[in-house]
Amino acid sequence: MQRELGLLLEFRGVNTHYGDLHVLKDVSYEIGRGEIVALLGGNACGKSTTMKTIMGVVRPTSGSVIFEGQPIERLRTAERVKRGIAPVLEARRLFPRMTVLENLELGAYTRKRGPELAEDLERVYELFPRMKERRGQIAGTLSGGEQQMVAIGRALMARPRLICMDEPSMGLSPLLVEQVFDIIQQINRQGTTIFMVEQNAAMALSIAHRAYVLQTGQVVLSGEAAKLRENPAIREAYLGELQVSAAA
Ligand SMILES: Nc1ncnc2c1ncn2[C@@H]1O[C@H](COP(=O)(O)OP(=O)(O)O)[C@@H](O)[C@H]1O
Ligand SMILES: [Mg+2]
Structure with missing residues (x-):
């Protein structure tokens, strides 16, 4: 699909630490030009750290972040913004x-x-x-x-050529969430690649082309969004199925 246009952003074996805390563990992502890619995962698994690593707010301890074929992991945030x-x-x-x-x-x-x-x-x-x-x-x-x-x-x-979004639906009413996702799709159709973190997995998978699932800092699943929507593990963990309280 979109990936014929080539890769826009790549993580190659990225590790990120906060002091002794090892957050991203050998993470690799490939974001193709023109795609909407969703990053799903539970609390504290490293989703925001991924976005901060792209922007240069956090530097990886090893591995490479590649944008338009060039390593950017040593660049300042402002330089990354300038590059798109x-x-x-x-x-x-x-x-x-x-x-x-x-x-x-x-x-x-x-x-x-x-x-x-x-x-x-x-x-x-x-x-x-x-x-x-x-x-x-x-x-x-x-x-x-x-x-x-x-x-x-x-x-x-x-x-920009790439917009990185960290939980764009957070704190919004369901109607506004729909509007924001609609806008994200429009922006994408106009040619901008989108990499977004979302807690709202159902919404994210409904507009994304592909998705990655992080669990305690590791990519445990990835693939086409349509396929992930059918995946039983995803349905159970993120799409609100089997929400039977263990305490009940
Ligand atoms: N600046 C920081 N200093 C120390 N620990 C941090 C910092 N930012 C995040 N963490 C920790 O790193 C882990 C991953 O955080 P984060 O990437 O924000 O998770 P997510 O966005 O998936 O909920 C969490 O355990 C969090 O407490
Ligand atoms: Mg977060």
């Missing part, structure tokens, strides 16, 4: 005292200002008409869902 990787991280990290528009403009900070900035703003406003109405509003006063939209919009302003 944009994060939508946990807790969204907007600038709460700045307006929606100012937050969006900051997403383009690695590029020269010019007519493209206005074009990109229009593109974001097309995806999120609400943001246009609210462009003068102080970001910290937006609802959780609106803040998530601004965070995604801000990532798009960098014209």
Whole structure:
């Protein structure tokens, strides 16, 4: 499918530690150009650490992170952003005292200002008409869902080739979750590759092309999303089947 276009991002045997805590254990991922790839897994298994390792917030102790054929694991975060990787991280990290528009403009900070900035703003406003109405509003006063939209919009302003999302549906109502996933699909159809961490496995597998499952820092399963949806182990662990309480 999409992978004919080649690989965009690779982890090759990545190990990541926090002090003595060994979090990612010999992890390999392959993200093809044009794909939506989901990263599933329970609490504390290393999902956010994966995203932080891509962005350079955490450095691997061994192994390689390769973007567009080049190792990037030694590069600073800002350099990775310049090369086309944009994060939508946990807790969204907007600038709460700045307006929606100012937050969006900051997403383009690695590029020269010019007519493209206005074009990109229009593109974001097309995806999120609400943001246009609210462009003068102080970001910290937006609802959780609106803040998530601004965070995604801000990532798009960098014209990234890869967007890394850490739990985009967290804290959102079911309706907003649907909207956010719909937007993610639209962004992907416009050509941006997406690597996303999700607790909401059913939703993630419904839009992803492929997925990886992490368990205590190791990849225990991977494959096409459609196949993983049918996998009994996945259904039991992540898709809400057999939710019979052991205590009952
Ligand atoms: N900055 C840090 N310092 C020490 N331990 C950390 C740090 N960040 C995460 N951890 C630990 O690493 C493990 C994996 O964390 P994380 O990648 O955030 O998990 P997930 O996102 O899958 O829930 C957890 O046990 C967490 O407590
Ligand atoms: Mg996490």
